[in-house]
Amino acid sequence: MSDVILKVENVTKNFGGVSAVRNCSLEVKRGVITGLIGPNGAGKTTLFNIITGFLKPNEGHIYFKNEEITGLEPHEIFHKGLFRTFQISRDYGEMSVLENLLVIPTNQIGEKLLNAWFRNKFVKTQEKKNIEKAMDILNFIDLYDKRDIQAKYLSGGEKKLLEIGRMMMVDIDMVLLDEPGAGVPPNLQGKILDHIQRLSKDRGMSLFIVEHDMDIIMNICEKIIVMNEGTKLAEGTPDEIKNNQKVVEAYLGKPD
Numbered sequence: 001m002s003d004v005i006l007k008v009e010n011v012t013k014n015f016g017g018v019s020a021v022r023n024c025s026l027e028v029k030r031g032v033i034t035g036l037i038g039p040n041g042a043g044k045t046t047l048f049n050i051i052t053g054f055l056k057p058n059e060g061h062i063y064f065k066n067e068e069i070t071g072l073e074p075h076e077i078f079h080k081g082l083f084r085t086f087q088i089s090r091d092y093g094e095m096s097v098l099e100n101l102l103v104i105p106t107n108q109i110g111e112k113l114l115n116a117w118f119r120n121k122f123v124k125t126q127e128k129k130n131i132e133k134a135m136d137i138l139n140f141i142d143l144y145d146k147r148d149i150q151a152k153y154l155s156g157g158e159k160k161l162l163e164i165g166r167m168m169m170v171d172i173d174m175v176l177l178d179e180p181g182a183g184v185p186p187n188l189q190g191k192i193l194d195h196i197q198r199l200s201k202d203r204g205m206s207l208f209i210v211e212h213d214m215d216i217i218m219n220i221c222e223k224i225i226v227m228n229e230g231t232k233l234a235e236g237t238p239d240e241i242k243n244n245q246k247v248v249e250a251y252l253g254k255p256d
């Protein structure tokens with residue numbers, strides 16, 4: 001099995017006159033947590049959207065598990081085992097916490113079918129096994145007592161825990177997380193990070209994380225990739241990145 005799970009090759013994305021991503025190439029290793037950092041506007045979220053099929057690149061190629069996925073639809077990419085979070089949509093917000101876990105196995109193939117009537121029928125016919133698994137996960141993420149409330153009423157941090165629960169319901173190989181720590185109170189943040197690390201350690205999942213909080217990045221990432229002005233500026237271990245002059249300049253601006 002190849003050591004590389006995700007490969008981005010010469011990707012460019014223009015929005016009108018703005019090049020959000022420019023000739024960007026990078027590789028992400030299998031089974032570890034990789035951080036993606038860079039100043040505001042560096043192109044990180046745009047790159048995540050391209051990798052997961054929510055945006056089409058103007059140029060370049062994306063390979064996942066050695067297979068080209070450039071231009072595939074998000075649900076096709078999801079079914080290949082690559083998932084993007086955090087993005088509980090309004091549809092899911094109307095569902096209970098438990099239902100949110102139960103619909104994940106068909107996530108995105110039948111979203112349009114998930115009106116109230118169909119949803120109830122669908123959830124009722126779920127195998128017992130799935131429900132038992134969901135209950136275990138609810139205990140694990142400490143949302144068991146809230147299983148019957150609508151997901152939209154969860155706090156920001158609890159929503160993120162629920163997203164982690166949804167990842168645990170399916171066998172996915174890789175998850176892209178955009179700012180998992182943002183807006184989460186410190187007590188929940190530790191828990192979320194703990195769960196993220198366990199997804200990597202216990203389940204061998206590959207994680208690729210955009211995060212502005214440097215403490216989080218330096219603590220949980222084995223490797224860090226730095227983007228600036230739409231392209232890769234540097235990569236290395238947390239220590240190498242901390243001491244990289246180009247990275248310091250990108251964040252602080254060049255001294256005059």
Ligand SMILES: Nc1ncnc2c1ncn2[C@@H]1O[C@H](COP(=O)(O)OP(=O)(O)OP(=O)(O)O)[C@@H](O)[C@H]1O
Pocket residue numbers: 015018019020038039040041042043044045046047
């Ligand atoms: N849909 C869009 N239309 C036009 N410009 C866009 C669009 N999406 C992103 N951009 C521009 O592309 C650039 C990269 O944006 P992106 O959101 O990818 O940055 P980012 O690295 O995620 O930043 P942040 O750290 O602030 O979240 C920015 O200049 C942004 O204004």
Ligand SMILES: [Mg+2]
Pocket residue numbers: 044045046
């Ligand atoms: Mg962003």
